[in-house]
Amino acid sequence: MDQNRNLFVAVAVSALFMLGWWKFFAEPQQIKAEQMHKAQVAAQQKQTPKPAEAPTTVAPPPGITQPQSVALSRTAALKQGGARIAIDTPTLKGSLLLKGARFDDLKLKNYHTTVDPKSPNIDLLAPSGSENPYFAQFGWSPAERTVIVPDDKTQWTQTAGTTLTPGHPVTLTWDNGHGLIFTRTIAVDDQYMFTVNDSVKQTAGGKITLYPHALVVRDGVPKTDKNFVTYLLHEGFVGVGQGRLKDKTYKDYDKEDAQPLTFDSTGGWLGITDKYWMAAVVPPQNEQFNGAFRATPWGAAKSYQANYILGARNLQPGGTVAVTHKLFAGAKVVATLRHYEKTQSIEMFDYATDWGWFWMFTRPLFWVLDQIFKLVGNFGIAIIVATIFLRLLLYPMANHQFKSMGKMKKLQPQMELIKKKYADDQQKQQQEMMELFKREKANPVAGCLPMLIQFPILFAFYKVQVVTIEMFHAPFWGWIKDLSAPDPTTYANLFGLLPYSVPTDIPYVGFLLHVGLWPILMGITQWVQMKMNPSATDPVQQKMFALMPLIFTFMFAAFPAGLVIYYTWNNLLSMAQQGYMMKKEGVEIHLFNNLPWLKKLFGRKEPA
Incomplete structure (x- = not known):
């Protein structure tokens, strides 16, 4: 021989x-991690009463608009939405649309389309009307449809702050005219994390039940160079729930009968990722949520949505309820992801990087x-x-x-x-x-x-x-x-x-x-x-x-x-x-x- x-x-x-490594090492370790996570969740639920159940039928608003016959340029699409609040950080520049309080305009300052530093910055989030809208949004879902809550068409009013910069948050308010006043304070750090503090105050009326939610939407699949080299790369849905990585590609939803992926978890996050950048929403890590990946028709293409909905907030007359969400929108710099994982206790956040099957080699090598x-x-x-x-x-x-x-x-x-x-x-x-x-x-x-x-x-x-x-x-x-x-x-x-x-x-x-x-x-x-x-x-x-x-x-x-x-x-x-x-x-x-x-x-x- x-x-x-x-x-x-x-x-x-x-x-x-x-095969042996997967069967005798990786799979048992994965099962063990799931069991430990379930035990932790069960212990936590015994100590803390579970919030009023959020039925899965209460879904966040889809945030989907039908594509225009001819896609607008980015500049034209930004103008058609109305008033905006400028965003300017050491790593990001863009704006927040007041109509719907939507994050739909972000560019990455430190990354360019080519190696030429004078080439255009990378576009991350994009507004409706452009070729591939990509945005994030937060809101409330009512238990009763008669309750009016903010939606895509809501025109928020800026009541504090000017330009959204690190250390200088902005505050938005909206009165539904029926006894509910919604307030949203948005802050951003010097990297890629936004903090969204939402509160609702009731000035008149009876008991109301609201469910906080958040979503990331991408309309259509972005054009990327696909070849046998990039075939193994993951692009599409990504998140963590139940102590496990949750991921689905765009192709997983090509079939018309493709069903949403839903999961309950305490701690975790979810979003939509490209190879190098990502938009992901992060719920309070000590609170149970229901997450979902779904796709719906969008003209000849599809609209992809990653969303979560939290447990009920019971609003009493004269009372106030509140919730704090996070939005990561930026480059998947490993050190940055691990910093957020450690300082903000975001479970497995550096798994936003596609380490692959041989992560036990890839992570140490990096x-x-x-x-x-x-x-x-x-x-x-x-x-x-x-x-x-x-x-x-x-x-x-x-x-x-x-x-x-x-x-x-x-x-x-x-x-x-x-x-x-x-x-x-x-x-x-x-x-x-x-x-x-x-x-x-x-x-x-x-x-x-x-x-x-x-x-x-x-x-x-x-x-x-x-x-x-x-x-x-x-x-x-x-x-x-x-x-x-x-x-x-x-x-x-x-x-x-x-x-x-x-x-x-x-x-x-x-x-x-x-x-x-x-x-x-x-x-x-x-x-x-x-x-x-x-x-x-x-x-x-x-x-x-x-x-x-x-x-x-x-x-x-x-x-x-x-x-x-x-x-x-x-x-x-x-x-x-x-x-x-x-x-x-x-x-x-x-x-x-x-x-x-x-x-x-x-x-x-x-x-x-």
């Missing part, structure tokens, strides 16, 4: 490892990269340094792998003799092989474990590169201005030396033309590393493995440059370590034998 067969064994064992970045100031250098640390961490295991490979290479001639001698008796051949391995104390699958470890590490690097906003527009050296994007160079115009650009929309071959310098370097290192091993005896395997570096070069050309840099650097370190161990074990390095021209140039000359 040679190194090529080890590769196939590694893939199979890797799949078994993933932490390591982030710590190194704080020291060196460049995420590309941080990737290289982290790769060195990983190689050092796996050094004993890799050495064991290379020693096993060395033994297998030494036994190669004897294995070939056994194959020829018992070519017609496979059972006897396998018995003799096992006797040979036992006699020489060689393990043909001992070299598989390091390869198994590489799969989740490579996937973790992929996830970190693609989903963490810290990598967004993060530069490296030279032509790499964005580690989260593919290498922008292409061999088709000699990496920019020829005075023309290469279109990407040429049918079938457009993507094949966009292969940058870093993917080519990665392919070369993989090819050289493969040549350090003896060729496979099977002609079919020889051809397949000869094509692998070329296939990987074109495939990885579409991946983030940071991932390609990691893979290239890891190949170089592996080659150096493998060469050292092969020389130490007295195993011939087949690189020169496979490349006679290289041996002629750099090999040792035999004495005359």
Whole structure:
């Protein structure tokens, strides 16, 4: 059994490892966490009387408007709604629509559409009438329909404050004309969290029951670049309830009979997320709520709504009821999410970042990269340094792998003799092989474990590169201005030396033309590393493995440059370590034998 067969064994064992990990570790841990959460909720409910039940039939107003035949520009859509309150923070700029007290106009000051700092800021929330409205809203749902409460058409009055800035809240009021006065005070911090304090005072009438609610709405699915690289990314609904991550994609609601996802929880949050930014509403964390993800028709598309409704507030004559909501609207900066999770006790808030199945690798890897970045100031250098640390961490295991490979290479001639001698008796051949391995104390699958470890590490690097906003527009050296994007160079115009650009929309071959310098370097290192091993005896395997570096070069050309840099650097370190161990074990390095021209140039000359 040679190194090529080890590769196939590694893939199979890797799949078994993933299934076993899920079955015997992840799933039991998840069930245990759910049971603990339920026990905590039950204990809390015993101590605190449950508020008047909020029946699921009492749903927040949909907040949906039908699309216009022609979508307005953002500027025109902002003008048609009426009066607004300006919002200005170190990280956000925009406005709050007084009609409906709707958060529907926010831009991210620190992020731009391209790597050019003069390019437009990223649009986060968008008003009705624009191409893809995206907004958040808070309100009250009455137990009786005869009670008039604020809705989308309510014109609030600004009674305090001017521009909404950190440390300078604004206050809105509205009188329903039937004995209820609604007051809303909105504050914002210097990052991305809004605090909405709602209160209702009754000046006349009898007992009234109201249910506070909050919602995030996105009309239509935003246009994003979708390819096999981003296929595993989650965009759509996201939240936490019952101690578990709750997520649904837009595609989950493509079918007309798709049912809403509803859940009850004490503590948690919910919203709608893109890859790098999110709008999410956060209820009081010590109060039970009913959350829901749902989609309804919106012209030819659909309107997606994440909402929660809290328990009843019983308003007595002359009394006042109140509630405090939170709204996160901004970039999913990991440190910021964790800050809110810790300081405001928002359960699992950093799970807004799509860490993926291998979160036990992805989260620590990001932490390591982030710590190194704080020291060196460049995420590309941080990737290289982290790769060195990983190689050092796996050094004993890799050495064991290379020693096993060395033994297998030494036994190669004897294995070939056994194959020829018992070519017609496979059972006897396998018995003799096992006797040979036992006699020489060689393990043909001992070299598989390091390869198994590489799969989740490579996937973790992929996830970190693609989903963490810290990598967004993060530069490296030279032509790499964005580690989260593919290498922008292409061999088709000699990496920019020829005075023309290469279109990407040429049918079938457009993507094949966009292969940058870093993917080519990665392919070369993989090819050289493969040549350090003896060729496979099977002609079919020889051809397949000869094509692998070329296939990987074109495939990885579409991946983030940071991932390609990691893979290239890891190949170089592996080659150096493998060469050292092969020389130490007295195993011939087949690189020169496979490349006679290289041996002629750099090999040792035999004495005359």
